[in-house]
Amino acid sequence: MSLNQRRLLPSTSALAAFEAVVRLGSFSAAADELALTQGAISRQISVLEDLLQAPLFNRGSRGVVPTEIASAYAQSIAEALLLIRSATLAAMTNTQGNSLSLAILPTFGTRWLMPRIPGFVARHPDITLNFATRIGRFDFEAEGIDAAIHIGPPDWPGAECTFLMSEHVEPMCSPQFLAANPIRAPQDLAGLTLLQLASRKGAWDHWFAQLGVTPGPPRSMWFEQFATAAQACIAGIGVALLPRFLVEAELASGALVPAYPHPVVSPSAYYLVAPKSKSHRRPIRLFQDWLLAEVQRGGAD
DSSP, X not given: OOHHHXXXXXXXXXXXXXXXXXXXXXXXXXXXXXXXXXXXXXXXXXXXXXXXXXXXXXXXXXXXXXXXXXXXXXXXXXXXXXXXXXXXXXXXXXXXXXXXXXXXXXXXXXXXXXTTHHHHHHXXXXXXXXXXXOOSOOOHHHHTOOEXXXXXXXXXXXXXXXXXXXXXXXXXXXXXXXXXXXXXXXXXXXXXXXXXXXXXXTHHHHHHHHTTOOOOSOEEEEESSHHHHHHHHHTTSOEEEEEGGGSHHHHHHTSOEESSOOOEEOSOEEEEEEETTTTTSHHHHHHHHHHHHHHHHHOOO
16 A cells, blocks of 8 residues: 555544544543543544644534534545444454344333343353444445344335334323423323434324324424433423333333323334345344244233
8 A cells, every 4th residue: 555545544543533523512422432531532633634634623612513524524434434343343253153243222222122132142152142223224234234123114125024012102201391381182292392203203193193183283303312312301301202111210210201191002113124135044033033032021012
């Protein structure tokens, strides 16, 4: 590789710091995530700015905002960083043997799946499990992932979708929010801030339709992750449609309460998804059988 070519390859440390600051919007948050000092993050960004000969962030009272160049650069290198991570994970594991790389939904994985995983490990100690967090559809081959737990319709192209469980959702909020905004009928919700999940588009329309209500355009706030929406509810920002089985701890502690106690079956459901080219693999089949047994023992309904 020539000297000029090497100059066009930033260090992975600089790229990791840059990606974290863009994603989190804060040097300090990036430092916490990467277990570095804020000064170290700043130095890595400076190295990258020197290489690109352009400023990457505008610093203000509300944090840092990527420049136009930084936003375009972050989008361009995102796929490359993902491929590097996937290739590294594949190299660290025996991907041709008894290993299973599984994409999981953040909150479902943390609250429902992980407490049960020791049972699978005890039953199949020869299978190595690797976990990655993903929301929505992605390219299995490009990301080096064997299977995924997916919320939504069973419409993943080129994949086999195995139904796991349906999901009952009901409006929830903080007790303080409910005290300030009494809800006596479903129509009362229409005038409040409704928190929406990107993975469950149309969930509120479906809920209102089940009660025969046609509200006007709602005041909405959108979230990518379920856990963030739940925290926004606890903070008193609005009302969200949440599945009871994923917020049992918050309901038990009183941090969340039903805003209007009328659960409905969500149009989205949970599926185990695997590419048809891999669905016959022994680790996937064993995990599928175990997962279906766990759902039968105690699912979301």
